[in-house]
Amino acid sequence: MAKVGIVMGSDSDLKVMSKAADMLEKLGIDYEMTIISAHREPDVFFEYAKGAEEKGFKVIIAGAGMAAHLPGMCAAIFPMPVIGVPLSGSNLDGMDALYSIVQMPPGIPVATVAIDGGMNAAILAARMLAVSDPELLEKLKAHSQEMKEAVQAKAEKLDKVGYKGYTK
Numbered sequence: 001m002a003k004v005g006i007v008m009g010s011d012s013d014l015k016v017m018s019k020a021a022d023m024l025e026k027l028g029i030d031y032e033m034t035i036i037s038a039h040r041e042p043d044v045f046f047e048y049a050k051g052a053e054e055k056g057f058k059v060i061i062a063g064a065g066m067a068a069h070l071p072g073m074c075a076a077i078f079p080m081p082v083i084g085v086p087l088s089g090s091n092l093d094g095m096d097a098l099y100s101i102v103q104m105p106p107g108i109p110v111a112t113v114a115i116d117g118g119m120n121a122a123i124l125a126a127r128m129l130a131v132s133d134p135e136l137l138e139k140l141k142a143h144s145q146e147m148k149e150a151v152q153a154k155a156e157k158l159d160k161v162g163y164k165g166y167t168k
Helices: 011-026 042-051 069-077 095-102 118-130 134-160
Strands: 003-008 030-035 057-065 082-087
Touching (some): 003 069, 011 030, 011 082, 011 118, 057 095, 057 118, 069 082, 069 095, 082 095, 118 134
Parallel strands (some): 003 030, 057 082
16 A cells, blocks of 8 residues: 655654644555654655655655755655645744745655645645545545535534524
């Protein structure tokens, strides 16, 4: 089965990146999650990115704050899709990471989700994998249906307490 790598530069990123892991688990997708600093241990990072394909990774989700080099460096080495998750927490609330991830040079693309968008990164990875996995595609459709039903239940609850439609 296809596997997703989840990598982040610090344990402080786990709050966001665990949402990616949780969603992958819900969808039945194997993953491996680790902490590697591209700046503090470049040799370890290089081995991780170089060996990701051999480990069976089909997508890497890389979370990074500030200068956000982790997703871009993964994309420079790993030949398959990389999804960058810009992380807040810096003085610029994640805008620095967002700009760093979306402004990759030609030929080194990184798909980018919203700041702190760990869950969406997992859903995007699943959608990439579902292109060749009909069973996973059905799980994604079921997840979309669950979200629809949750919104409808909230609307019904609102109607029950006396609010009707969109007017007052």
